[in-house]
Amino acid sequence: xxxxxxxxxxxxxxxxxxxxxxxxxxxxxxxxxxxxxxxxxxxxxxxxxxxxxxxxxxxxxxxxxxxxxxxxxxxxxxxxxxxxxxxxxxxxxxxxxxxxxxxxxxxxxxxxxxxxxxxxxxxxxxxxxxxxxxxxxxxxxxxxxxxxxxxxxxxxxxxxxxxxxxxxxxxxxxxxxxxxxxxxxxxxxxxxxxxxxxxxxxxxxxxxxxxxxxxxxxxxxxxxxxxxxxxxxxxxxxxxxxxxxxxxxxxxxxxxxxxxxxxxxxxxxxxxxxxxxxxxxxxxxxxxxxxxxxxxxxxxxxxxxxxxxxxxxxxxxxxxxxxxxxxxxxxxxxxxxxxxxxxxx
Amino acid sequence: xxxxxxxxxxxxxxxxxxxxxxxxxxxxxxxxxxxxxxxxxxxxxxxxxxxxxxxxxxxxxxxxxxxxxxxxxxxxxxxxxxxxxxxxxxxxxxxxxxxxxxxxxxxxxxxxxxxxxxxxxxxxxxxxxxxxxxxxxxxxxxxxxxxxxxxxxxxxxxxxxxxxxxxxxxxxxxxxxxxxxxxxxxxxxxxxxxxxxxxxxxxxxxxxxxxxxxxxxxxxxxxxxxxxxxxxxxxxxxxxxxxxxxxxxxxxxxxxxxxxxxxxxxxxxxxxxxxxxxxxxxxxxxxxxxxxxxxxxxxxxxxxxxxxxxxxxxxxxxxxxxxxxxxxxxxxxxxxxxxxxxxxx
Ligand SMILES: CC(C)[C@H](C(=O)O)[C@@H](O)C(=O)O
Ligand SMILES: CC(C)[C@H](C(=O)O)[C@@H](O)C(=O)O
Numbered sequence: 001x002x003x004x005x006x007x008x009x010x011x012x013x014x015x016x017x018x019x020x021x022x023x024x025x026x027x028x029x030x031x032x033x034x035x036x037x038x039x040x041x042x043x044x045x046x047x048x049x050x051x052x053x054x055x056x057x058x059x060x061x062x063x064x065x066x067x068x069x070x071x072x073x074x075x076x077x078x079x080x081x082x083x084x085x086x087x088x089x090x091x092x093x094x095x096x097x098x099x100x101x102x103x104x105x106x107x108x109x110x111x112x113x114x115x116x117x118x119x120x121x122x123x124x125x126x127x128x129x130x131x132x133x134x135x136x137x138x139x140x141x142x143x144x145x146x147x148x149x150x151x152x153x154x155x156x157x158x159x160x161x162x163x164x165x166x167x168x169x170x171x172x173x174x175x176x177x178x179x180x181x182x183x184x185x186x187x188x189x190x191x192x193x194x195x196x197x198x199x200x201x202x203x204x205x206x207x208x209x210x211x212x213x214x215x216x217x218x219x220x221x222x223x224x225x226x227x228x229x230x231x232x233x234x235x236x237x238x239x240x241x242x243x244x245x246x247x248x249x250x251x252x253x254x255x256x257x258x259x260x261x262x263x264x265x266x267x268x269x270x271x272x273x274x275x276x277x278x279x280x281x282x283x284x285x286x287x288x289x290x291x292x293x294x295x296x297x298x299x300x301x302x303x304x305x306x307x308x309x310x311x312x313x314x315x316x317x318x319x320x321x322x323x324x325x326x327x328x329x330x331x332x333x334x335x336x337x338x339x340x341x342x343x344x345x
Numbered sequence: 346x347x348x349x350x351x352x353x354x355x356x357x358x359x360x361x362x363x364x365x366x367x368x369x370x371x372x373x374x375x376x377x378x379x380x381x382x383x384x385x386x387x388x389x390x391x392x393x394x395x396x397x398x399x400x401x402x403x404x405x406x407x408x409x410x411x412x413x414x415x416x417x418x419x420x421x422x423x424x425x426x427x428x429x430x431x432x433x434x435x436x437x438x439x440x441x442x443x444x445x446x447x448x449x450x451x452x453x454x455x456x457x458x459x460x461x462x463x464x465x466x467x468x469x470x471x472x473x474x475x476x477x478x479x480x481x482x483x484x485x486x487x488x489x490x491x492x493x494x495x496x497x498x499x500x501x502x503x504x505x506x507x508x509x510x511x512x513x514x515x516x517x518x519x520x521x522x523x524x525x526x527x528x529x530x531x532x533x534x535x536x537x538x539x540x541x542x543x544x545x546x547x548x549x550x551x552x553x554x555x556x557x558x559x560x561x562x563x564x565x566x567x568x569x570x571x572x573x574x575x576x577x578x579x580x581x582x583x584x585x586x587x588x589x590x591x592x593x594x595x596x597x598x599x600x601x602x603x604x605x606x607x608x609x610x611x612x613x614x615x616x617x618x619x620x621x622x623x624x625x626x627x628x629x630x631x632x633x634x635x636x637x638x639x640x641x642x643x644x645x646x647x648x649x650x651x652x653x654x655x656x657x658x659x660x661x662x663x664x665x666x667x668x669x670x671x672x673x674x675x676x677x678x679x680x681x682x683x684x685x686x687x688x689x690x
Contacts, residue, residue, distance in 0.1 A: 194498045
C-alpha cells in the first residue's frame with residue numbers, strides 16, 4: 001500500500017507553445033516523483049482562447065481554486081491578437097501578486113552540449129533572485145489627456161522595506177548553499193530613493209551572513225558583464241524590472257531561453273508557488289510541435305524541489321543534463337525531446 | 346586671412362579617465378577641423394575633485410557660461426569616494442536636463458579589427474536614439490519612514506507626448522538617412538500607460554515616413570537579440586532607462602564601451618549639445634595612462650557633425666576605423682592611441 005502524500009497541482013498551459021510544453025513537464029513530474037509523491041491535476045482554461053471566447057481573464061472562483069492547490073505549473077501567457085498588457089497584467093502578474101510570489105527565482109546555467117552565442121562563455125552558473133511583487137510592476141501609474149499633444153503618462157515604482165528585506169534575506173540564504181556571493185543590481189546613481197533603500201537593506205542583512213560577500217553593480221554595467229564575463233556571478237539580487245531584463249539576457253548567453261526555468265515563490269507558504277519556463281508563448285512557432293520543452297521540464301524540477309523532493313528534482317536535472325550533453329545539438333520535435341528526457345529519468 | 350568661424354567649446358573632463366581621454370578628443374577636433382573651423386575652449390573644473398574641495402557640483406554661473414557655448418565635450422562623471430547619485434544627478438543629468446538635450450544618440454558599430462565577445466557577431470551597425478530628458482530620470486520620487494522597517498521608496502517615470510513625439514520624429518528622420526527601419530523598444534505589456542503612449546506616437550509619426558518600416562520589441566527580448574542577432578537593428582528608439590541599459594549591452598557586443606561615443610543633443614539648438622564617450626570614469630584604471638581614448642575621439646566627430654562639419658567628422662571616423670583595423674588588437678597607452686589616430690587624420 002502506498003504511503004505517498006498526494007499534492008494538488010494547478011496546471012495553466014496558457015497560450016501558444018505553453019500548451020505544447022506543459023504536458024511534457026507534467027509527464028516528467030509524474031515519472032520523477034514516482035514512489036515518493038502523487039499528484040492530482042486541475043487544469044485551468046486561462047489565457048488568450050478563453051479571453052477571446054468569453055472575456056474572462058482570471059475569474060475570482062478560478063483564483064480561489066488555485067489558492068487551494070499546493071503548486072502551479074504554468075506554460076506561457078501572451079497572444080498577438082490581444083493588446084499588450086491585458087493578459088500579462090490580468091493573468092500572469094495577477095497570479096504573482098495575488099499569491100504574493102515575492103521571490104522570482106531564475107537559474108542560468110550553460111549546459112554541456114549547448115552552444116553559447118559567446119565566443120568564450122566560460123563556466124556559467126548563477127541564479128537571479130528577482131523581486132516579484134513590487135517595483136514598476138505594481139500597476140501604479142496613469143495617463144492624463146490621453147491621445148492629445150498634452151498627454152502625460154506615468155509609471156510608478158513602489159518599493160517597500162518589507163518587500164525588499166524578505167527577498168534580500170532569501171538571496172543571502174541561497175548564497176550560503178552556493179558560492180557565497182551576492183551581487184546587488186540596481187541603478188542607484190539615478191534611482192536614488194529605491195536604490196539607496198535596496199543598498200541599505202543589503203548592507204544590514206549582509207551582516208547576518210558574515211560568510212557571504214556582496215558587491216554592487218549598476219544594471220547597465222551588469223548587461224556588459226553578462227556578455228564579457230558571466231562566470232563572475234553567483235547570486236544576482238535585483239528588483240522586478242531589472243530582473244526581467246537580466247534573465248532574458250542571461251537566457252540568451254546560456255544558449256537560449258529554451259533552457260531557462262523559473263519559480264515564482266511564496267517563500268512563507270501562505271499561497272502556492274508557481275513554476276514556468278522563462279520563454280514566452282512564441283506565436284511564431286506555436287502549433288508546429290517543435291517547441292523545446294526543456295525549460296518547462298526544468299520548471300517541474302523546481303516545483304519538486306520546492307515541495308521538498310530534492311532527490312526527485314535532481315533526477316530531472318540529471319536527465320536534462322544528460323539529454324542536452326548527448327543530443328542538445330540535434331533537431332528534435334517537442335515530443336521527441338520529451339520522450340528522450342523521460343527515458344532518462 | 347582665415348575666414349573660418351570660431352566656435353566656443355565647453356570642456357568638462359570630469360573624473361577618472363575622463364581627464365585622460367578628453368585632451369585626445371580635443372586634439373582630434375583641432376586637427377580634423379583645421380582650415381574649416383576654429384575653436385576656443387573653456388575648461389570647467391567640475392566633478393569629484395571640485396566637489397570634494399569646495400562642495401560645488403554645478404554652480405549657477407558655470408551653467409550660465411556653458412549655456413553660452415556652441416557645444417560641450419564631456420569626459421566622464423563618477424567617483425567611488427562620493428555617494429552614488431550626487432555627481433550623476435547633480436552634474437551629468439543636470440546638464441542634460443537644463444540644456445534640454447532630449448536626443449541621446451548612441452551609435453554601435455563593430456569595427457574591423459575589433460574582436461566581439463560574440464562567436465558570430467555578423468555586421469553590427471545600428472544607432473540607439475534614447476530619450477534624454479524624461480522617464481525615470483526625472484528625479485520624481487521619494488521615501489517615507491526612511492531607515493525604518495516601514496520605509497516606502499518610490500521612483501516615478503514621467504513621459505509626455507511632447508517629449509516623446511520629438512524624439513520619435515528624430516528617429517524616423519535618422520532612419521531615412523540609414524536603412525529605413527525603426528525598432529521601438531519598451532515594456533508595453535507591463536508599463537501600459539507609458540508604453541501605450543510611445544506606441545501610439547510611433548504609429549502616428551510613422552505615417553509621415555511611408556518609406557520607413559517600424560516594429561516593436563519588449564526590452565527583455567531586445568537584450569536577447571542584441572546577443573543572438575545584433576545585425577537585425579538599424580535605428581533603436583527607446584526611453585531614457587531602457588536606452589541606458591541597451592547601449593551598455595550594445596557596447597559590450599561591439600567589443601567594449603571603449604569604442605562607443607554619444608551625443609546629448611538639443612536638436613532645436615536652443616542650447617549647446619554635449620558629446621561624451623559612453624564609458625564611465627573607470628576608477629580601476631584611472632591615472633595609469635592606459636585608457637582607450639577612441640570613444641572620446643569619436644565623440645568629437647559627433648560634435649563636428651552636429652556643428653555641420655560632415656567632412657571633418659568623416660576624417661576622424663576614417664582615421665579611427667583605419668587605426669582599429671590595423672592596430673586595434675595591440676596594447677597601447679592612451680598617448681600612443683592618440684598619436685596613432687591623429688597621424689591619420
Ligand atoms: C510576460 C511578462 C509580463 C513577464 C514579465 O515581465 O515578468 C515575462 O517577461 C517574464 O519575465 O516572466
Ligand atoms: C552616469 C549615469 C547617470 C549615466 C546614465 O545613466 O545615463 C550613464 O550610465 C550613461 O549612460 O550616460
